[in-house]
Amino acid sequence: MGRKVSRRDFLKGSAAAGATLVAQPWSFVFPENVLAADSDAPVTYGYSFCDMCNTVPKCGVKATIQDNKIIKVESRENYPNSPLCSKGIASLQELYDPHRLLYPMKRTTPKGSSDPGWERITWDEALKTIAENLNKIKKEYGAEKVMFYAGDPKEGRPAIRRLAYTFGSPNYGCESSTCAKAPQLTTQIVYGRPTMGSAPSDKTKVCLIWSSNPAHSGPYGFHKLLASKEKGVKFIVVDPKVTPTVSSLADIHLQLRPGSDGALALGFAHVIIRDGLYDKEFVENWTHGFEEYAEYVKEFTPEKVEEITRVPASLIEEAAILWATDRPSTWIGSACGTAHSSNSHNNHRAIVSLIGLVGNYDVEGAVTMPTESISFNDSATTAFLREADLFPKIKDKRVDTDYFPVWAEIENTIQANRLVEYVDTGAIRAMVMVGGNAMMWPQSQLYQKAIEKMDFSVAADYYIRPWTHNFMDMVLPAAMCYERMAALGNFGRTIYLREPIVEPAGEARSDWRTCFEIGNALGFTKEFWGGGEKCEEEGIKEVLRTLNVPVTIDDLRAHPEGFNIPTEGPPKFKKYELGLLRKDGKPGFQTPSGKMEFTSSLCEKHGFDALPVYKEPLESPVTTPDLAKEYPLILNTGARLPFYTHSKLRDLPWLNQFMPEPVVFLNPKDAEERGLKKGDSVEISTQHGSVIMTAGITNIVMPGVIDVYHGWAKANINLIVPRHFDPILGFPAFKEGLCQVKKA
Ligand code: SF4
Structure with a gap:
């Protein structure tokens, strides 16, 4: 029988999995209390896929079974998603958890x-x-x-x-x-097809990761991104936080104020159009509403965008030029990062419009659509x-x-x-x-x-x-x-x-x-x-x-x-030219105009902005200055942790040890202003109530913003977030409410 895992081994192994630095499949053995003691029963193997997180498709599992009990799980060889992360390994603790519900x-x-x-x-x-x-x-x-x-x-x-x-x-x-519906529906509105972007291929030169942290949300694929970086792909990462994705991939990190994503994307467009870096052939032949869009983005100069987003104008210029010139460039979208705001659809639309603007839609190495999908x-x-x-x-x-x-x-x-x-x-x-x-x-x-x-x-x-x-x-x-x-x-x-x-x-x-x-x-x-x-x-x-x-x-x-199931032929690109994107088989896109839409016919039809208009969050120092006097900090919540799935898995001993208590992360500057030390019990309050958490003080969070993980029954941050919804996508504003933090 394999070796037993100690708490220290598990922490060590899981930390490595979290960083996804492990190239070979590896495994842990379930502790003695569940292992069939001194059993002579034969060992068999079973194959499955994990469901401990919300990512589909899942990671492959090879299970060692004895006495109808799984005693070990490890990565399934040659399965597309691997290796197992800490949650997948801890699936055994959930499987044999004595607290599971057994009967109706x-x-x-x-x-x-x-x-x-x-x-x-x-x-x-x-x-x-x-x-x-x-x-x-x-x-x-x-x-x-x-x-x-x-x-x-x-x-x-x-x-x-x-x-x-x-x-x-x-x-x-x-x-x-x-x-995930936010990026999917937005790309459907703009391009007629839902997508959440494409990982870099061998042809990719630049990858733009916008408010997504695949090191935590997609650990099974993160090593592929690291490999792309090794091969020379340049990464631009947009995120208010210094996440593991930022620290291990970003050539340019654009650390923006939460909720200001739309302004940043419009700033990209301003630079690209101002400098004539857009794809003129694509824009002329395959897009709708470009003139109006080009006119609108004129006001989003890098200097103005710096004021809105707090990202330095020089970095905005650098990132926009890199994205537009070093093609093909691809985009990895965020399920939630940009979705959780009161203007989430327009913000998303401003971001995904950048793909078509530089002709990076369905081009090899850029954002692609499958040719013969099942x-x-x-x-x-x-x-x-x-x-x-x-x-x-x-x-x-x-x-x-x-x-x-x-x-x-x-x-x-x-x-x-x-x-x-x-x-x-x-x-x-x-x-x-x-x-x-x-x-x-x-x-x-x-x-x-x-x-x-x-x-x-x-x-x-x-x-x-x-x-x-x-x-x-x-x-x-x-x-x-x-x-x-x-x-x-x-x-x-x-x-x-x-x-x-x-x-x-x-x-x-x-x-x-x-x-x-x-x-x-x-x-x-x-x-x-x-x-x-x-x-x-x-x-x-x-x-x-x-x-x-x-x-x-x-x-x-x-x-x-x-x-x-083999394909009939090699992949095809620029399918809009080939009549492979529309139901009627004609060239173009499955949108009301038949083109990629810089101005949305569908939004306009229902009385919403046709342009991806930037709007300040409904609560912000700009929109609600009086509220900001009492609640000066931005409350950013809804991010993933590598060892919990939203509110789940918090009672599994192997996982709970990573973060046993609810923690609010503050920048040292904000902590000092409030006389707070790491480990202090603090009260986070908004106009909707308060919750108590432990202070974590770290430079990964920008000044003026606090970062709180959701899903704690004992300190549910969602009790006190605003109930604002984007009018098109209906997403809640988990990332832009105002709050205050003080010693409890
Ligand atoms: S990422 Fe982790 S929890 Fe999610 S399917 Fe893979 S092993 Fe399971």
């Missing part, structure tokens, strides 16, 4: 009681109760009054979405409405989701159209962030949730109340999480990645099947099976294969059947190394 539970006290009085029930009773409640609401008020929601992990999304549309509700939403939709297919046949018939009953009309026109999942209003107006009366988290929303207490007010709500999860589930009627035990089949892993044209490698804990079931069983109990027996142990496999077969490529579940079983 119903509350026995009235809503509003501090203790729900959870009582174990059978799955039969749970499914019967769920079906009775949902069908009652459907009969009395309409199916659309039931909201279906997927949080973390994301793998339950296709199943619950199929359930929503089959039941008759268009109101399916997911946690991407505070995350039409996976959220790890399933549009047909599996019932998005093409059922959703169009019910979409006029979605709840978000009046709040976010641009979103509702181009995105079928609803923008869920106005849940409070949906419930208050009676538009939503019940909820089915897999992996959700009420702490993720601004002023979370309002969302807890909204969930509590519903006629009925049920969630599936690995644990009872009181900040969410104590406001609900029922909780169902969810199976972890090692215990379940769905979903498929897909990397481009290579597909992986996951099979359970150990028995589920207690009566835990996969989110797919749970959703299918609910569908079956609701009377949709054919659509959900009659429920039961095999329904999950039937669901996977349905995905494969509707994928329109020659692959079966037997093919996947025969190819644990991944089943590759």
Whole structure:
């Protein structure tokens, strides 16, 4: 048997993983208390992929199994994403955590009681109760009054979405409405296709990473970025903080005031157009609204942008010229960094417009689109989701159209962030949730109340999480990645099947099976294969059947190394010239104008700015100077940590030791002005309330800004952030509220 891991080994190994400096797969052995003691049972191996974070697709896991117990996990050889990070390694502690939820539970006290009085029930009773409640609401008020929601992990999304549309509700939403949808929808509005950018290839000369920290949010790919740097790619990194991505990659670091991203991007455009560095052929032939845009950016001189953003004008010039001249240059977008502001869509639009401005769209080495992609939709297919046949018939009953009309026109999942209003107006009366988290929303207490007010709500999860589930009627035990089949892993044209490698804990079931069983109990027996142990496999077969490529579940079983579907030819670039981007096959882009849009026809149609106009945050020293006197610091929250996934994993001993307590990071200058020392207990206050944390004092945070990690139940920063939403994307302003910090 392998060596045992000590706390010191784990810290050492995980620190290395965090920096992603480990070139070879490596492993840790699970501690003695879980290892089958002195067992002579034969050792076998199982293959899976990790679901400890929210990144899809996941990292490959090779598991050593003895006595139906996983005793070791390590990186799966030749799997596209590796090595495992600290969270992946600690998945064993979650798998065998004695606090896991093992059985369906119903509350026995009235809503509003501090203790729900959870009582174990059978799955039969749970499914019967769920079906009775949902069908009652459907009969009395309409199916659309039931909201279906997927949080973390994301793998339950296709199943619950199929359930929503089959039941008759268009109101399916997911946690991407505070995350990746911002860059995806913005690029869809500008270019007609969603993208979050492209990693550098061998042809790339410059890579612009804008408010993203892949060292923490995508550790499995970070070593590839380090390798690109070794090969000579120049990196421009925009971030208010000196993150590990900045310190290990940035040739130019643009350290901007949070929320001022749009101004910085418009400053780039000013320099590029002023100096004639833009791609004239692309702009002339393939874009819409350039004259208006060029006129608008004239006012964003580097000097003015320095005043707004605090980035030195000389650095803005240097970065803009590098981006425009050393082509091909690529961009890696941020899921959340630029999204969490009250002007997030325009800020994003100003950033992604820079790609077309210098002709870096779908050029080899720049931001590219796949040529022959397999039409996976959220790890399933549009047909599996019932998005093409059922959703169009019910979409006029979605709840978000009046709040976010641009979103509702181009995105079928609803923008869920106005849940409070949906419930208050009676538009939503019940909820089915897999992996959700009420702490993720601004002023979370309002969302807890909204969930509590519903006629009925049920969630599936690995644990009872009181900040969410104590406001609900029922909780169902969810199976972890090692215990379940769905979903498929897909990397481009290579597909992986996951099979359970150990028995589920207690009566835990996969989110797919749970959703299918609910569908079956609701009377949709054919659509959900009659429920039961095999329904999950039937669901996977349905995905494969509707994928329109020659692959079966037997093919996947025969190819644990991944089943590759070859392309018909080499990749093609500049697909807008070839008629490969539009549905009608004509050259151009799938936008209303048929071109890349510097001025958005869609935003204009709905009465919003056609240009990517810069607006100050709704709370800032400029917009609300009086408020800034009382609350002079900018509250920046929502960033990722390498060892926690949002509010999750904080109770796992291997991970908790990295940051056992909530910490607020301040610049030494701000700390000194307030007489604060490292380790002091401090109160962070806004006009919405206060929380207590421990002071961390560091130069990685810029003066005038504090940095707080979200997700602490004991000090939930989201209780006190402003409840401002971008009018187009609906994203909350997690990165621009005003606050004060003082000794507690
Ligand atoms: S990054 Fe870490 S937590 Fe996320 S899938 Fe990979 S190993 Fe798991």
